[in-house]
Amino acid sequence: MKTGLLYGIVASSKTRVRCIFCGVFIPKASKCIEEHASGTKHKENIQQMSENGITCNDKELYCQPCDYYFTEDDSVVSHLDGDDHENWMVALYDLIDGEFINVDAFLACESKEAHCDVCKLNIHCSLLNVEEHVNAMSHRINVCEELKPSNAIFRVEDDTELWCKLCDAYIDNTITSVMKHVDDDEEHVGWFAEIEELIEGHDISIENFLKNEHEKYAFCNKCQMEVICDTQNIQSHVDSESHLNQFS
Ligand SMILES: [Zn+2]
Ligand SMILES: [Zn+2]
Ligand SMILES: [Zn+2]
Ligand SMILES: [Zn+2]
Ligand SMILES: [Zn+2]
Known part of the structure; x- marks a missing residue:
């Protein structure tokens, strides 16, 4: 700039x-x-x-x-305070919430387009276009596919169901039920909230645990060691002297 x-x-x-x-x-x-x-x-x-x-x-x-x-x-301030601009921004953020759509370049005026990270394409960034895009079936499928590996949701033999490793629960193999499980299921959302709070600032990765059905471990990048990925084990690891020593 x-x-x-x-x-x-x-x-x-x-x-x-x-x-x-x-x-x-x-x-x-x-x-x-x-x-x-x-x-x-x-x-x-x-x-x-x-x-x-x-x-x-x-x-x-x-x-x-x-x-x-x-x-x-x-002035910039008078424009930003105006209803038109604010309404537009609120509507945009509503539309792209949880949709993997990146508008940074658009808002920085480096591009006229938003980028959909899951469909890997640019969308002319008008509210109408973005709305159409997020509602398109192809986009919904891509979002759903993106959510599965980062949420420990796996295919099972029976095609009509999926299995959530975190909750050890079966869910219908539909976009709606995957979205609902990921966003609203108390146990599922609670698991993330607890673990993320524990590992925050501790350089512990859980991506492999989430992505791989049979992986049992999180990985502590500081200690270069595996830790069983549940609240109890991660808690005692981040509290352990050997781990804390890595930070000093
Ligand atoms: Zn000035
Ligand atoms: Zn404006
Ligand atoms: Zn898309
Ligand atoms: Zn779950
Ligand atoms: Zn450690």
């Missing part, structure tokens, strides 16, 4: 300049401009732009989500 001193500062009159990001006038003296450009508010606004799809070309501000060119009266 451009961050030069005069980024966002445009001439206004003989005595004043205007910061189009902050929507304020500044006396036309290098010291005042410098002070403004290195101020917290100004920097915050530039940060906000890069997270909200607002870009500045040729001293003209443009909001990609709203497809809106700023007028003289607009």
Whole structure:
């Protein structure tokens, strides 16, 4: 991103300049401009732009989500506070929640597209397009396939069922029931909550345990050793002196 001193500062009159990001006038003296450009508010606004799809070309501000060119009266703050922009962002985040869709490049104005990580394709990032995409059967299947290995859900001989290793439970082999199990099943969600709290900051991997049906162990990268992947064993491992010594 451009961050030069005069980024966002445009001439206004003989005595004043205007910061189009902050929507304020500044006396036309290098010291005042410098002070403004290195101020917290100004920097915050530039940060906000890069997270909200607002870009500045040729001293003209443009909001990609709203497809809106700023007028003289607009500032980044006034635009972000407006209902249109906020509603758009809320709607987008609602749509992509849990869908493996990456909008970082779009919101940084580096691309006009969102990227679906599970379908491995770009989607023109309008609400309508994204909505269509997340509801498409091919996307639902891909999300479901993505969720299985990271949730210890495995095929069984009987094609109509799947087996969850964490809960030692059978679930219907349908997208809806997999999603429901992963998101709402108390035991399942509880397992993740407990284990993730235990291993946080301890450099212990559970990916292989989740991915491989017969794997019994988590792996401690600090101690370079296997630990049986349940709350009791992980708890005693992270509390053990030999493990704690690896951190000092
Ligand atoms: Zn400013
Ligand atoms: Zn906008
Ligand atoms: Zn997709
Ligand atoms: Zn489960
Ligand atoms: Zn360890």
